[in-house]
Amino acid sequence: MSSSGGGGAGQQFRYTQTPSKVLHLRNLPWECTEEELVELCKPFGRIVNTKSGVGANRNQAFVEFTDVNQAISMVSYFASSSEPAQIRGKTVYIQYSNRQEIINNKSPGETAGNVLLVTIEGVQASDVTIDVIHLVFSAFGFVHKIATFEKAAGFQALIQYTDAPTASAAREALDGRSIPRYLLPDHVVSCHLRISFSAHKDLNIKFQSHRSRDYTNPYLPVNSSAIDSTLQPAVGADGRRVEAEGNVLLASIENMQYAVSVDVLHTVFSAFGTVQKIAIFEKNGGTQALIQYPDASTATIAKEALEGHCIYDGGYCS
Structure with a gap:
């Protein structure tokens, strides 16, 4: 009796691997965002770390769950599902990683770039509007795009500037600071910004919405x-x-x-x-x-x- 699995499932998973709380995802769309990875994986458990843009073609990623049972549930679900895992219509191949945790080779976010990754601590996503984020970060230069999302680390935003020096100036001024109280609801006690650089160069914003904005394209449709x-x-x-x-x-x-x-x-x-x-x-x-x-x-x-x-x-x- 064969243990390789039949049809597409056999190609999508390796059953012989030792389970790990870190999953290895292949065949991702070009410039797949951290938000898209989280969206695919979060139904199965709490995600504590991701590493995207891996491999020669930058189409692979690692996702780390809180514990191994959450990773097993995701692998098991797609192994038995008639619908493959997909991001932007592309079939994503999932397998257990050989590693037991994601280790970033260099301090995350220390290489200066034009996109900032901002974690807004002490608030819920509904407490800070995208307009408030735009107002705060526009003080340092023209903000091209903003994308907000929720992750295990909390409420986060990607903010794209024209160049790295502008982003660096904003990070230097705002990292560790708080959004002014008058811009926040009364029930928010504290709201600290933790800022690093993102590996992204150009955010892919498809719609203007309460979660994402492209300030360079006034004709972009509203979702x-x-x-x-x-x-x-x-x-x-x-x-x-x-x-x-x-x-x-x-x-x-x-x-x-x-x-x-x-x-x-x-x-x-x-x-x-x-x-x-x-x-x-x-x-x-x-x-x-x-x-x-x-x-x-x-x-x-x-x-x-x-x-x-x-x-x-x-x-x-x-």
Whole structure:
């Protein structure tokens, strides 16, 4: 009786290896992020360390769980599953590592680069918004991109600057410091920043959302599933949108001959009052936006003034 396993599973796993709490992942997408590794592995247990970009093609990684049983559960799950482990549609091959822990050859994050890895200690992910992070780190230079995620180490963010000197200046000034209290909710007692350099050079941001931003691309689509719940219009029991007056407008933009960015909408809707939040997204093949005012009366005035009108002359973007 063969012990090699059948079909794709036999190629994906080596059953003869001694189990280890460190798993070796192969055939990863190019520049696979630490966040993507954690997303794949975290259903099986707590991850204490990762090491990505391993191998000549930088398409391998190591992931270390708290204990060996968590690693065994992940290997066992995908060994018996009809669906292989995947990241970005690529099949990922998983096996036990020969090592029992991940040891970084050099002090992690000491090689200066243009991307910072920031661990925000003492807070939950919901306590610190991406806008607050942007405000704090923009004091040292233009922030290109931000990606936030949760890991065993806590709430973390990757922050991309133009170059290593700018990132170094920000790290020098902020490492070990706290985010100002007035930018945080009242219940947060302390909030310390622990900052190192990331091996990343260019973050891969696919959507603007409450977890990630690309400040170099105003036309990047907004991930509608990630829109702040306070920006969601009310829905009645019949599933239809409730037309009761509220402080959030839902705008459908028709005849899109020109691109409409968040900045364009902010200019148009700010004429009637302070715009607190804007989210643009695609739905049913058309472009829509949610615009939030401080109160319903301001939103009502803007709705009555702008309904049916066009952003550009010639009937464009109505």
